[in-house]
Amino acid sequence: EAGVVQSPRYKIIEKKQPVAFWCNPISGHNTLYWYLQNLGQGPELLIRYENEEAVDDSQLPKDRFSAERLKGVDSTLKIQPAELGDSAVYLCASSKSRGSGELFFGEGSRLTVL
Amino acid sequence: AQSVTQLGSHVSVSEGALVLLRCNYSSSVPPYLFWYVQYPNQGLQLLLKYTTGATLVKGINGFEAEFKKSETSFHLTKPSAHMSDAAEYFCAVSPYGNKLVFGAGTILRVKS
Numbered sequence: 001e002a003g004v005v006q007s008p009r010y011k012i013i014e015k016k017q018p019v020a021f022w023c024n025p026i027s028g029h030n031t032l033y034w035y036l037q038n039l040g041q042g043p044e045l046l047i048r049y050e051n052e053e054a055v056d057d058s059q060l061p062k063d064r065f066s067a068e069r070l071k072g073v074d075s076t077l078k079i080q081p082a083e084l085g086d087s088a089v090y091l092c093a094s095s096k097s098r099g100s101g102e103l104f105f106g107e108g109s110r111l112t113v114l
Numbered sequence: 115a116q117s118v119t120q121l122g123s124h125v126s127v128s129e130g131a132l133v134l135l136r137c138n139y140s141s142s143v144p145p146y147l148f149w150y151v152q153y154p155n156q157g158l159q160l161l162l163k164y165t166t167g168a169t170l171v172k173g174i175n176g177f178e179a180e181f182k183k184s185e186t187s188f189h190l191t192k193p194s195a196h197m198s199d200a201a202e203y204f205c206a207v208s209p210y211g212n213k214l215v216f217g218a219g220t221i222l223r224v225k226s
Contacts (some may be wrong), residue, residue: 003157004157040219041219042206043216045215048212091157099210099212101146101148102160102163103158103214107155107156
């Protein structure tokens with residue numbers, strides 16, 4: 001069974017440029033998460049989807065961040081424009097059922113903003 | 115609201131020694147508790163979880179953790195460390211398993 005796939009693994013951009021991250025969850029997993037992980041810290045939830053519906057986006061900075069999960073499968077997280085403080089690892093995770101707490105994580109996308 | 119405190123950002127043990135990684139939590143509802151492990155250049159993976167029932171839970175690779183409500187703790191232990199245990203470990207708390215709140219992580223180093 002394929003795991004959670006994220007791309008790109010690494011991205012270097014200059015500030016004010018846009019950037020997008022893509023995530024393909026495990027087949028059959030209805031719940032999809034985007035987490036932000038700053039250096040030396042634990043992951044912090046940005047947004048959670050149940051199928052194609054964003055059910056928790058309270059921590060997503062909506063002025064510059066956006067996300068979508070068309071057709072309830074893969075998802076894209078976008079930042080526009082990027083700021084220096086956005087340098088971090090963006091993690092995607094999926095779970096088979098809501099409430100299990102068992103999340104399967106991708107390897108992450110490391111963003112560096114210069 | 116939920117929060118997690120992991121005591122010690124770095125822990126170093128000798129191979130064969132006891133591993134003890136500390137986690138204290140705060141939760142306004144009965145918590146679900148988790149330990150995740152992240153090996154270098156890999157994604158986080160679930161090590162073990164507590165939801166309800168038996169307070170001592172066993173996970174993969176010989177790890178176990180005990181839920182102590184009176185101490186609001188969920189410490190992770192392993193009787194004998196192996197070199198392959200070197201990784202970063204994250205404790206997490208959740209209300210009903212929906213929204214995990216992670217601690218800052220503890221990097222475990224195993225010395226030969």
